[in-house]
Amino acid sequence: MFPTSTFSSLHTTNVTPTPSLSSLSTSSLSSSSSSSPSSSLSLLQSSCIPRRHLRSFCAFRDTQLRIDPKSKGLKVTCSVGSEPLKVMISGAPASGKGTQCELIVQKFGLVHISTGDLLRAEVSSGTEIGNKAKEFMNAGRLVPDEIVTAMVMTRLSRQDAKEKGWLLDGYPRSFSQAQSLEELKIRPDVYIVLDVPDEILINRCIGRRLDPVTGKIYHLKNFPPETEEIKSRLVIRRDDTEEKVKSRLEIYKKNAEAISSTYLNIVNKINGNRPKEEIFKEIESLLLQVQKDRVEMTNPGNIIPEIKNLKNQDYWRGIPTKLNNIPHSREIRKYFYTDVLEATQRAINDGRTRLKVEINIPELNPEMDVYRIGTLMELVRVLALSFADDGKHVKVCVQGSMGEGALVGMPLQLAGTRQILEFMDWGDYGAMGNFIKIGSVGSKEVDEQDDIFVIVAPQNAVGNCIIDDLKAMTDAAGNRPVILVNPRLKDLPGSSGIMQTMGRDKRLEYAASFENCYFFRLLYYAGTQYPIMGALRMSFPYRYELYKRVDEPSGKEKYVILSTFPERPDTDEVNDAFLGKPRNKTKEASGIWGFLSGIF
Ligand code: AP5
Numbered sequence: 001m002f003p004t005s006t007f008s009s010l011h012t013t014n015v016t017p018t019p020s021l022s023s024l025s026t027s028s029l030s031s032s033s034s035s036s037p038s039s040s041l042s043l044l045q046s047s048c049i050p051r052r053h054l055r056s057f058c059a060f061r062d063t064q065l066r067i068d069p070k071s072k073g074l075k076v077t078c079s080v081g082s083e084p085l086k087v088m089i090s091g092a093p094a095s096g097k098g099t100q101c102e103l104i105v106q107k108f109g110l111v112h113i114s115t116g117d118l119l120r121a122e123v124s125s126g127t128e129i130g131n132k133a134k135e136f137m138n139a140g141r142l143v144p145d146e147i148v149t150a151m152v153m154t155r156l157s158r159q160d161a162k163e164k165g166w167l168l169d170g171y172p173r174s175f176s177q178a179q180s181l182e183e184l185k186i187r188p189d190v191y192i193v194l195d196v197p198d199e200i201l202i203n204r205c206i207g208r209r210l211d212p213v214t215g216k217i218y219h220l221k222n223f224p225p226e227t228e229e230i231k232s233r234l235v236i237r238r239d240d241t242e243e244k245v246k247s248r249l250e251i252y253k254k255n256a257e258a259i260s261s262t263y264l265n266i267v268n269k270i271n272g273n274r275p276k277e278e279i280f281k282e283i284e285s286l287l288l289q290v291q292k293d294r295v296e297m298t299n300p301g302n303i304i305p306e307i308k309n310l311k312n313q314d315y316w317r318g319i320p321t322k323l324n325n326i327p328h329s330r331e332i333r334k335y336f337y338t339d340v341l342e343a344t345q346r347a348i349n350d351g352r353t354r355l356k357v358e359i360n361i362p363e364l365n366p367e368m369d370v371y372r373i374g375t376l377m378e379l380v381r382v383l384a385l386s387f388a389d390d391g392k393h394v395k396v397c398v399q400g401s402m403g404e405g406a407l408v409g410m411p412l413q414l415a416g417t418r419q420i421l422e423f424m425d426w427g428d429y430g431a432m433g434n435f436i437k438i439g440s441v442g443s444k445e446v447d448e449q450d451d452i453f454v455i456v457a458p459q460n461a462v463g464n465c466i467i468d469d470l471k472a473m474t475d476a477a478g479n480r481p482v483i484l485v486n487p488r489l490k491d492l493p494g495s496s497g498i499m500q501t502m503g504r505d506k507r508l509e510y511a512a513s514f515e516n517c518y519f520f521r522l523l524y525y526a527g528t529q530y531p532i533m534g535a536l537r538m539s540f541p542y543r544y545e546l547y548k549r550v551d552e553p554s555g556k557e558k559y560v561i562l563s564t565f566p567e568r569p570d571t572d573e574v575n576d577a578f579l580g581k582p583r584n585k586t587k588e589a590s591g592i593w594g595f596l597s598g599i600f
Contacts, residue, residue, distance in 0.1 A: 084165025091194030140244035175258035191263035194272030319559035347517035388435035446476035459488035
C-alpha cells in the first residue's frame, strides 16, 4: 500500500508503473496455462467424477482440462504437476484485504496484484495513467474501467504471475470489470469476500497508517508501529478521511452483489471482524483445501481409486432438481446413495471410526408424510454391499424392541425394518450371510470377524434410551468403524422410569462423539414444506455448502452456492447468508426470512 502521490520513486517487484496507455493490449494475453505440458488419462465412460473435481473442471475448462466425448472412454487431459493458485480477494474499503494479502503471499508465494497499489504507483511516478487516475482516487471514486482493466491484464500476463499464481486484490470492482475477465477466460480458483460491519470499517480507515519504506500497513490502535523511527515516517492515505471512506463504502456496496453473482460457485465469505491471525487461519485452510483438490485433480493416481469405488454412475451434476416431486425418481435416489457412499468411504479411508450420516431428503425425513422406509433400506444396502465388495464383513444392525411391560415397543419408523432387510435382494454373489450379517444393537452383537457396523436409524423412544446399548456396542467394537445412518439420539427427558447407566450429560456427550461424514437437508420457510428455498450439504472431508434454489425463466430450477462453512452453520448464519449479511451480526430470525428457524 502506498500513499497517493506522496512519493515519487516507490516500487516493489509487483508494482511497476505501466509505460503508457497506448502500449496496453489485451490481445497479447495468452491463457495462463496454455504452455503447460499435459498428459492424458483415460477413464471409463460410466465413471463418476467426484464433485470437487468437477468444480475444478468448471474453473479450468479453458486451460488444462479437456473432456473428449467422442473417444470411446472419457478422455481427460490434465496438466502434469500442480497448477499455481489463482485467488481473488474482495471486501469493503479497510476490510483487511491488504493485511491478509501480506500473510497469503508469505505463505503461498503468490504474486500480489493490488489495483490500489498499482494505481498509487502510477500516481507517484506521474505517468499518464497516474495523472488520469489521481482525481478519481482522491475523490474516493472508481477509476474508469478501461484504465484499470488494461493495467490488470498487463500485470496478469507477466511470467511471474503465470508461474507462481496470482492474488488479485481490489479487482474486479464492478460488474463490467468482472465481465472483462470472464471474456478473457480468466477465472480464479476461489473468490474470498471479507465481511466487516460498516462502523468498524470507518474506524479502521481513520486509524490506518502506511510505512512508505516497507509498504507495511499499520493501525494507530490495532497494529501500532514497532519503533519510534517507523512511527515518525508513517503517512496517511489521502482517501482515508471519514467522508471519502463513506463514499467508497457506498460504491462498494452498489457493486458487490453483481460481482459476486459472477463467482457464485467459488465464493467464500469470511468474517473479517476478528484478529487478523484468526482470519488468516481460515483463509489458509481454505487455500490449502483448494490446492489439495487441484493436486487430486491433476494426479491420476489420486483420481482412480475414487472412481473405482463409484461404479456405474454419471459424474456429479450438482444438487439434483425436482426434489419436491415425490416419490423420488430412481435416478435421484441413486444420486444420493452415491453421494453418501463417496463421503463415507473417504471418512473410513481417513481412519475415522465414529461416523454419522444425516440425510433428510423428503423420502428420508420422518417429519414428512412421504417418508419411505424402502429408501432407507436401499441406502443401507448400497453402503453394506460396497464395503462387502471390498472384502469387509459388515454387520447391519437395527435396534430391537425395547422396554418392559406397558413400555415395551419400538419407534414406529423402525417397525418391520429387520424383516425387510432380511427379505431384501442382496445380489447373487452370496454376500448376505458371508460378508453381510443382520443384527441388533448391543455389545453381544459384536463378533470378532465383524469389520464395520452400519446401524440403521438408532433412536431414543419415549420411555427408552438406546444410548446405553449403543455405547456398550461401540465399546465392544473398539476402533472398528461404526456408521449411524439417520440417528435420532436427542435426549428424551421423559424416558425416566427405566434405569440408565449414564447421566444426561454423558449421554449427550456420547451422541456428539459421532462426526458427520455426510449431511444433506433441504431448507424451507418455517412451518412449510414448499417451496424448497435451498439446501445444506456436507460430504467428508469438505466444508458445509449452503445452496439457494433459483427458478430460471425457462421454468427450470437450479441450485447456486451461497457460502461454505467449516462447521455446520446455525440458523442465524444460514439466514444471514441468504440475506447477504456479514456472518457475525446477531439478528433475530423474523419476518419472511425467519423461515429457517428451528430447522437444526
Ligand atoms: P484500494 O487501495 O484497493 O482501497 P480499498 O479497496 O478501499 O481497500 P483499502 O486498501 O482501503 O483496505 P484493505 O481492505 O486493503 O484494508 P487494510 O488491510 O489496508 O483502492 C484505492 C482506490 O483505488 C479506490 O478507491 C479507487 O479509486 C481505486 N481503485 C482500486 N481498484 C480499482 C478498480 N478495480 N476499479 C476502479 N478503481 C479502483 O486494512 C485497513 C486498516 O485496518 C489498516 O489500518 C489495518 O491495520 C487494519 N486492519 C486490518 N485487518 C484488521 C483486523 N483483522 N483487525 C483490526 N484491524 C485490522
